[in-house]
């Protein structure tokens with residue numbers, strides 16, 4: 001019998017990433033398509049990708065996993081709200097997928113799928129407890145406890161991007177103020193830089209990174225301030241869960257070492273020394289593939 005393969009789908013605001021993944025976590029093939037604006041468009045692209053994946057391999061995928069952005073309710077089996085893909089809000093997603101696919105499938109929040117991927121075959125491989133954060137335009141996260149993904153009563157667990165790290169901080173789209181996401185993700189690093197350098201010009205997060213790499217003090221500080229708030233969140237996580245590992249991924253983490261050192265320093269200052277000492281804080285390994293690998297492997301998992 002040939003080894004099983006699983007299909008993984010990772011939907012974002014701009015792209016649907018998809019691929020075929022072996023049980024070992026090896027990506028056998030992958031590609032992407034633009035994210036359609038409407039729900040029927042999303043279903044159409046999933047249908048055509050699904051047919052394409054099945055055509056392209058002799059070894060038919062045994063299951064399919066989907067990571068969708070937004071608040072996925074495991075009770076209602078639908079996405080209650082998706083700020084990046086509003087066409088998914090409250091639609092009967094799972095019934096539609098069931099009509100489309102002829103294999104078992106699993107749906108979850110994209111950040112949970114990415115955490116699962118890094119845990120199964122990335123930086124978290126082999127540990128029994130791990131917290132994963134994806135730091136980009138926003139901050140997503142997932143929690144592995146005692147060898148399984150912790151989803152909470154309704155499936156909303158692991159929203160570390162929306163814990164308060166600065167009571168006086170910026171307004172967040174979630175309604176709160178000073179969330180980790182508003183204080184430490186890419187847009188805030190850009191705002192920090194603009195405030196510190198007093199520039200009126202348009203600046204991207206990549207620009208700020210390049211300036212930091214060239215030694216510009218305002219750019220290094222812009223990362224440092226965000227890193228400190230990230231460290232406050234990591235300190236909370238360490239004291240609350242005593243995890244074996246914290247894994248940090250996402251676009252901002254690929255921009256050199258300006259965010260991680262201040263974050264680790266602050267986490268050490270704000271957590272129990274013993275708990276900090278037995279937690280390792282590392283960069284993620286799977287890059288942009290974490291979501292689709294996690295979705296595929298979760299679809300194939302028994303639990």
Ligand SMILES: [Zn+2]
Nearest residue numbers: 162172174179
């Ligand atoms: Zn928030």
